[in-house]
Amino acid sequence: MAECLQLPIIDISSPDRISTANSIRQACIDYGFFYLINHGVEDQLLQNVFNESKKFFSLPLEEKMKLARKGYVGFSPVYAENLDSTTSSKGDLKESFHVGPIEGSESHVNQWPSKEILPSWRLTMEEYYQKVLSVGKRLASLIAMALNLEDDFFEKVGALDKPFAFLRLLHYPGEVEDSGEVVYGSSAHSDYGMLTLLATDGVCREKHNQPRIWEDVLHVKGAFIINLGDMMERWTNCLFRSTLHRVMPTGKERYSMALFLDPNPDCIVECLKSCCSDSSPPQFPPIRSGDYLRERISAAYSSSS
Numbered sequence: 017m018a019e020c021l022q023l024p025i026i027d028i029s030s031p032d033r034i035s036t037a038n039s040i041r042q043a044c045i046d047y048g049f050f051y052l053i054n055h056g057v058e059d060q061l062l063q064n065v066f067n068e069s070k071k072f073f074s075l076p077l078e079e080k081m082k083l084a085r086k087g088y089v090g091f092s093p094v095y096a097e098n099l100d101s102t103t104s105s106k107g108d109l110k111e112s113f114h115v116g117p118i119e120g121s122e123s124h125v126n127q128w129p130s131k132e133i134l135p136s137w138r139l140t141m142e143e144y145y146q147k148v149l150s151v152g153k154r155l156a157s158l159i160a161m162a163l164n165l166e167d168d169f170f171e172k173v174g175a176l177d178k179p180f181a182f183l184r185l186l187h188y189p190g191e192v193e194d195s196g197e198v199v200y201g202s203s204a205h206s207d208y209g210m211l212t213l214l215a216t217d218g219v220c221r222e223k224h225n226q227p228r229i230w231e232d233v234l235h236v237k238g239a240f241i242i243n244l245g246d247m248m249e250r251w252t253n254c255l256f257r258s259t260l261h262r263v264m265p266t267g268k269e270r271y272s273m274a275l276f277l278d279p280n281p282d283c284i285v286e287c288l289k290s291c292c293s294d295s296s297p298p299q300f301p302p303i304r305s306g307d308y309l310r311e312r313i314s315a316a317y318s319s320s321s
């Protein structure tokens with residue numbers, strides 16, 4: 017039985033932004049994960065999104081496949097994505113649906129279930145997307161303060177101007193086929209971007225240690241679980257951690273949703289001056305956010321059959 021991890025709890029509504037930023041700094045150095053409370057996204061909206069998500073995933077596969085993933089958005093059936101092809105060749109036992117930036121862009125045009133089948137689906141998802149994105153932007157300003165930067169740093173470098181934010185709805189089926197192969201719900205991975213607002217039930221804090229030690233993360237009602245992505249690790253030269261995590265099949269059906277807040281595709285992510293020195297040079301070369309994401313996403317989708 018994995019041990020339960022007590023993650024720090026951050027209250028985003030606290031008027032004392034400096035002490036909140038200090039707590040975030042410590043959480044990002046120690047864990048790369050924390051709970052976020054008092055974020056202002058109403059319980060009712062969260063419940064509505066879960067309900068709509070369940071309705072979509074309950075549709076017949078052929079109906080869902082009409083919205084099969086194009087570019088970065090739409091439906092992916094079970095085994096389509098493999099987050100860690102070194103541990104499993106089959107792919108992850110989950111289905112997902114991605115909603116991208118609401119205003120659209122050349123790289124994607126959102127796909128929506130038909131109004132006849134799911135009348136309130138699109139409005140619910142759009143409302144949730146906008147609200148969680150605005151929480152993510154508020155959090156990004158506290159993270160900038162946590163790095164001793166101006167609170168609008170991530171705006172100034174262009175990361176938050178039309179950010180590449182994706183809402184991912186996830187459904188892990190309850191029944192597990194006994195094929196003799198190890199199958200994960202979401203195999204071990206770190207997220208790719210800046211930060212993620214999600215619910216998850218397993219996290220490994222020591223990504224470079226072998227054997228890995230996995231610790232459970234409990235669900236706290238109404239709280240988002242925040243984790244940092246690899247681009248934040250690159251910005252901070254590994255001061256802030258993008259922690260490896262995974263979801264194990266438990267034999268029980270599970271739904272979750274994650275908003276990945278990724279920088280604008282043209283944003284250049286390079287080591288912050290305050291995070292490197294002669295004795296601690298940059299560990300990663302600068303990258304264009306869009307190129308980095310494309311590479312990571314295509315690797316996760318190409319290795320599965």
Ligand SMILES: O=C(O)CCC(=O)C(=O)O
Nearest residue numbers: 186202215216217263272
């Ligand atoms: O389903 C979850 O709770 C976590 C999913 C996740 O880590 C991901 O999609 O990146």
Ligand SMILES: [Fe+2]
Nearest residue numbers: 205206207261
């Ligand atoms: Fe993840």
